[in-house]
Amino acid sequence: MSLRHGLIGLLAREGPQTGYQLARAFDRSVNFVWHARHGQIYPELARLAEAGLIRHVEDGPRGAKVYEVTDAGIAELRRWILDVPVAVGTRNETLLRVFFGYLVEPAELEAFLLSEAARYRGLLGVLEGFAAGDATSPSERASELTVHAGIRMLNAQIDWAEWAANEVRTWPPAQAVSSGDRAGRARRRARRPRG
Amino acid sequence: MSLRHGLIGLLAREGPQTGYQLARAFDRSVNFVWHARHGQIYPELARLAEAGLIRHVEDGPRGAKVYEVTDAGIAELRRWILDVPVAVGTRNETLLRVFFGYLVEPAELEAFLLSEAARYRGLLGVLEGFAAGDATSPSERASELTVHAGIRMLNAQIDWAEWAANEVRTWPPAQAVSSGDRAGRARRRARRPRG
């Protein structure tokens, strides 16, 4: 699970903090890289403290619990960054929909692709705001690298979505597909080798 | 959950199939878009059949259960593609590591970035193999769109990783960071405005 390393890392990066602050940090800086809700964060902090990777140090204003990272936590973070194989397994809901997009009218799929392009543009605007900074400290330099990655990937996605919308415009109308259309499928399959 | 729509979609796309075949399909065609193990697929098929979105039709050779999609399933799939807001929430473990990459030696981070670039190149090779097809049928045209998306995103990631590796080469050695270094952090923070 990357969440625990995200929490250790944020404590290392931004100093002692409460779970609430970490939850907000997940909504800001690292949100486009990883995200988590407080319902997951609070129990995980307790487990990390139990494991000695972070430490509950003091109490803030209104029952706030401040945590800080331990040396063991930083060592674990370094180990994770370099020595643990990166978990594979892409999950892209937009692409899954497009994969089945031949089932809807081309005009509808085109509209979907353009709406996705617009959504990506919105995200790109946010990231470009992040990139405007100066990046003087080591942690800011590292953050800048991830922002650049996001910008490049979003640009690739925007270009693709607009190209794909254009492609779809040339498609013939969708055939009626129903679960009872086994005969139709068999007909098409048989015809293919001849073409 | 997109898994259930992935299952309905594959049954719609490739005709009646067993859970085993669907599990293999998730390892092949849609793997770079979505993935699932049989431990999740079999129970989900039972639930989908219960909900009337797919139907258990016949029994194959050795206790194999063949499912086919129903009209209700296709209607649900169409609804999901167009009318359900795309779930947000990126999760990119590579970027999370790079975000905290200032904690390891620049040479180590550089090596990590180059190893990621190599991994991306491997995936790109697989996708380019998929793209070599002709794409005559509607479903093949749709699949081709997703393959193109994958190729563009992987190229963006390769370019980024190699650019970032180059950036990191110019970084000064990592400072020793430890949990006890609160004074060091405060010192750096106080110094910044003057610079």
Next chain:
DNA sequence: AATTGCATGTAAATTGTTACATGATTTT
């Protein structure tokens, strides 16, 4: 005084992974 924001937690449900368990059929 009421609203907003800070702050923590847990319970329940869902989603996903891993490991265990079983047996049939085909290939070597």
Next chain:
DNA sequence: AAAATCATGTAACAATTTACATGCAATT
């Protein structure tokens, strides 16, 4: 005969989301 592949399932665990529940502090 043994090994590989086909085929299904469940149990246990891990990860994640959503909703519920509470209370303090600052602002309007």
